[in-house]
Amino acid sequence: xxxxxxxxxxxxxxxxxxxxxxxxxxxxxxxxxxxxxxxxxxxxxxxxxxxxxxxxxxxxxxxxxxxxxxxxxxxxxxxxxxxxxxxxxxxxxxxxxxxxxxxxxxxxxxxxxxxxxxxxxxxxxxxxxxxxxxxxxxxxxxxxxxxxxxxxxxxxxxxxxxxxxxxxxxxxxxxxxxxxxxxxxxxxxxxxxxxxxxxxxxxxxxxxxxxxxxxxxxxxxxxxxxxxxxxxxxxxxxxxxxxxxxxxxxxxxxxxxxxxxxxxxxxxxxxxxxxxxxxxxxxxxxxxxxxxxxxxxxxxxxxxxxxxxxxxxxxxxxxxxxxxxxxxxxxxxxxxxxxxxxxxxxxxxxxxxxxxxxxxxxxxxxxxxxxxxxxxxxxxxxxxxxxxxxxxxxxxxxxxxxxxxxxxxxxxxxxxxxxxxxxxxxxxxxxxxxxxxxxxxxxxxxxxxxxxxxxxxxxxxxxxxxxxxxxxxxxxxxxxxxxxxxxxxxxxxxxxxxxxxxxxxxxxxxxxxxxxxxxxxxxxxxxxxxxxxxxxxxxxxxxxxxxxxxxxxxxxxxxxxxxxxxxxxxxxxxxxxxxxxxxxxxxxx
RNA sequence: GGGAUCGUAGCUCAGCUGGUUAGAGCGCUGCCCUGUCAAGGCAGAGGUCGCGGGUUCGAGCCCCGUCGGUCCCGCCA
Numbered sequence: 001x002x003x004x005x006x007x008x009x010x011x012x013x014x015x016x017x018x019x020x021x022x023x024x025x026x027x028x029x030x031x032x033x034x035x036x037x038x039x040x041x042x043x044x045x046x047x048x049x050x051x052x053x054x055x056x057x058x059x060x061x062x063x064x065x066x067x068x069x070x071x072x073x074x075x076x077x078x079x080x081x082x083x084x085x086x087x088x089x090x091x092x093x094x095x096x097x098x099x100x101x102x103x104x105x106x107x108x109x110x111x112x113x114x115x116x117x118x119x120x121x122x123x124x125x126x127x128x129x130x131x132x133x134x135x136x137x138x139x140x141x142x143x144x145x146x147x148x149x150x151x152x153x154x155x156x157x158x159x160x161x162x163x164x165x166x167x168x169x170x171x172x173x174x175x176x177x178x179x180x181x182x183x184x185x186x187x188x189x190x191x192x193x194x195x196x197x198x199x200x201x202x203x204x205x206x207x208x209x210x211x212x213x214x215x216x217x218x219x220x221x222x223x224x225x226x227x228x229x230x231x232x233x234x235x236x237x238x239x240x241x242x243x244x245x246x247x248x249x250x251x252x253x254x255x256x257x258x259x260x261x262x263x264x265x266x267x268x269x270x271x272x273x274x275x276x277x278x279x280x281x282x283x284x285x286x287x288x289x290x291x292x293x294x295x296x297x298x299x300x301x302x303x304x305x306x307x308x309x310x311x312x313x314x315x316x317x318x319x320x321x322x323x324x325x326x327x328x329x330x331x332x333x334x335x336x337x338x339x340x341x342x343x344x345x346x347x348x349x350x351x352x353x354x355x356x357x358x359x360x361x362x363x364x365x366x367x368x369x370x371x372x373x374x375x376x377x378x379x380x381x382x383x384x385x386x387x388x389x390x391x392x393x394x395x396x397x398x399x400x401x402x403x404x405x406x407x408x409x410x411x412x413x414x415x416x417x418x419x420x421x422x423x424x425x426x427x428x429x430x431x432x433x434x435x436x437x438x439x440x441x442x443x444x445x446x447x448x449x450x451x452x453x454x455x456x457x458x459x460x461x462x463x464x465x466x467x468x469x470x471x472x473x474x475x476x477x478x479x480x481x482x483x484x485x486x487x488x489x490x491x492x493x494x495x496x497x498x499x500x501x502x503x504x505x506x507x508x509x510x511x512x513x514x515x516x517x518x519x520x521x522x523x524x525x526x527x528x529x530x531x532x533x534x535x536x537x538x539x540x541x542x543x544x545x546x547x548x549x550x551x552x553x554x555x556x557x558x559x560x561x562x563x564x565x566x567x568x569x570x571x572x573x574x575x576x577x578x579x580x581x582x583x584x585x586x587x588x589x
Numbered sequence: 590g591g592g593a594u595c596g597u598a599g600c601u602c603a604g605c606u607g608g609u610u611a612g613a614g615c616g617c618u619g620c621c622c623u624g625u626c627a628a629g630g631c632a633g634a635g636g637u638c639g640c641g642g643g644u645u646c647g648a649g650c651c652c653c654g655u656c657g658g659u660c661c662c663g664c665c666a
Contacts, residue, residue, distance in 0.1 A: 030626075032628055033628095035622040113616095116627095344593095348662050
């Protein structure tokens with residue numbers, strides 16, 4: 001099959017090229033047939049160029065392109081000329097190519113969906129034919145942005161003196177944290193590798209080795225349930241440094257984000273970024289990754305609520321719980337049905353109900369107003385700065401749970417009132433710091449690490465480890481962008497004894513700790529430098545840069561929420577020979 | 590593990606309280622048309638209502654199961 005190679009792409013030509021002879025290669029985006037004259041829009045990843053077939057100019061072409069339909073692959077040779085009727089909607093809209101010769105490079109069946117941007121097609125079909133979906137300009141743009149971020153990342157960290165080192169993909173399964181994807185070992189039957197949830201331990205060991213500044217763009221794997229912003233395999237920018245403090249990590253991260261947003265979006269991130277302790281974030285926004293593009297802050301009304309006479313509140317407070325409240329500004333017009341829907345939303349996060357008050361025309365109504373004295377009612381209104389037309393939503397409960405419920409209501413109210421739409425296209429960057437080091441697992445009835453068990457406690461809180469572990473804070477930092485956890489890291493424990501103490505606290509026996517993390521404990525005995533780092537969720541950064549809230553829009557071949565790849569059909573059955581080689585027998589088909 | 594929601598033509602959807610031959614737009618096929626770019630006109634083809642079972646005189650619609658998509662809670666050190 002003969003075809004002439006392109007001399008320009010489909011996005012290249014402009015009026016100054018008029019008169020030039022060119023060759024285009026591309027896909028048929030659309031065909032408009034007028035009998036004597038036919039227009040073909042030819043598309044490649046750079047753009048679309050209109051090709052004109054004029055039968056009075058080249059009568060033989062009419063027969064040649066008779067069969068040409070959408071998504072055929074063509075080569076076209078012809079002269080560039082200015083259009084009679086320009087199309088201002090596309091960059092090449094001032095010119096067209098008058099075809100002298102056309103060849104069909106390959107035919108195409110009718111595609112299962114049209115290759116257009118404003119596609120209503122459901123994702124199931126798009127993922128089944130992902131290679132066609134990826135022809136759509138909107139997705140092509142996302143992957144060009146993704147590529148830009150790869151390049152910026154490598155350049156930035158290179159210039160900062162970092163060295164990229166690859167860590168293993170076949171690693172040891174560790175019990176803490178997310179479920180591992182396991183890989184059976186054929187040579188060592190009955191034993192398994194695990195795919196890394198992150199290269200955490202390897203990068204710490206590289207610090208012990210003296211590599212000082214390490215980075216890697218690396219695939220990580222977590223066998224947990226999926227979400228709109230979560231895939232089982234994902235990419236992170238993994239960073240670790242020695243002889244540094246938390247300030248160095250924060251400053252480095254800010255320089256990186258500044259550069260990425262500048263180069264890709266020409267957006268000026270104003271640094272230094274706001275920092276907020278975990279506790280403040282929870283109290284004011286009900287989240288450890290609050291979206292700060294809008295206010296709508298929460299209020300802790302525990303003191304007033306405790307004595308207001310409403311037993312749900314006073315009982316909660318009497319048992320050591322709190323009452324958080326949200327003033328949903330201007331939502332006083334919400335119907336009973338809408339308020340009930342908010343209540344249902346709150347219940348998803350563990351609320352038992354949703355007490356509310358409404359201020360309308362100087363009148364206060366609500367689910368529990370009859371239990372309140374005028375004095376306590378007015379006090380609550382005052383604390384919440386309630387004005388006419390406001391809706392007040394209350395969440396009694398255990399502190400963190402009550403905050404989370406109120407925070408979920410905050411987000412939902414922002415969505416329903418159009419506040420979220422109003423901030424689309426803007427960015428808010430900030431740090432959350434001073435995370436609790438530990439949290440208590442009811443399920444396992446022991447302490448578990450909130451971040452991971454290698455995170456160092458804040459110097460001021462080291463003594464709390466033995467006396468009051470709940471209140472020990474970690475030297476940890478999360479970068480939050482528009483309500484997404486975009487990066488997270490910490491200063492690590494770099495001495496054997498503190499790491500051992502941590503494992504003790506987490507309920508590991510010495511033997512356990514040794515069996516699972518002995519190699520780390522050993523390494524910390526041989527002169528480990530103080531170190532720390534951060535890991536960026538690469539896919540989430542790309543999501544934010546592309547302004548999509550679906551992680552599948554920035555991953556070329558993603559899985560569905562049940563972990564399937566609809567295109568190639570994995571995970572799939574394997575034959576018994578393969579299983580036999582691995583020494584594996586299935587208990588159930 | 591749990592909740593919500595969806596599955597009808599190639600695509601997007603409509604289809605009332607269970608009742609005749611399941612509709613529309615786009616796409617597709619054919620013909621016409623020399624300036625369109627969401628081309629237009631005329632004609633036409635195209636359906637196992639995701640799958641299996643049940644209730645009923647009768648099921649796209651009701652019930653049970655199952656498969657798949659999406660969103661969320663739990664989970665995600």
